[in-house]
Amino acid sequence: MSLERKVALVTGASQGIGAGIVKAFVQRGFDVVASSRKVTRSAEVAASDHVALVDGDIGQPATAARVVEVALSRFHSIDVLVNNAGIFFTRHFTDYTADDFRSLVSTNLEGFLYLTQLAVKQMLAQGAGGSIVTITAALARNPIRGVPAAVPMITKGGLETVTQHLAMEYARDGIRVNAVAPGAVQTPLHRGTPKE
DSSP: OOOSOOEEEEESOSSHHHHHHHHHHHHTTOEEEEEETTGGGOSSOOOBTTEEEEESOTTSHHHHHHHHHHIIIIISOOOEEEEOOOOOOOOOGGGOOHHHHHHHIIIIIIHHHHHHHHHHHHHHHHTSOEEEEEEOOGGGTSOOTTOOOHHHHHHHHHHHHHHHHHHHHHGGGTEEEEEEOOOOOOSGGGTTOOOO
């Protein structure tokens, strides 16, 4: 059994679910590269010997490249990727704008695509398998009357689909690919969501 610590990448890590994931990995003996737009200003996650912080928009290829660069230069491998970064807002279907859609696609889909591609390439090069977990949304499969979220759920539903395809594509390489679809969680993202 190797004594080397495993390395996890976590996006959307500055608060809420992402910050909780970072803390859980560290408690379990992992080194973590935590990223978000302003993770270095987070009140919930701090840099340490076992946590590296990377600021940036995960919807940009350069940010994904920087996350991987930091993981490899500081911790020397990538064993786990948690695609937690995501945005969500509701409007009636006919009120979503082109800018709204671009914003959702950039964070929720491009953020997944760029970093997952790089992580899979590294996992394949390491030859030791790995794990990719993507946080989607229960709302993608279970719409709720009164919650007009059709357009954000285009992205979350797409993440569920790509997860199934990647699980099949990389199963023989020992790379597990899964999605977790939480309901509403009381985090800063859902600050204004009624509890009922």
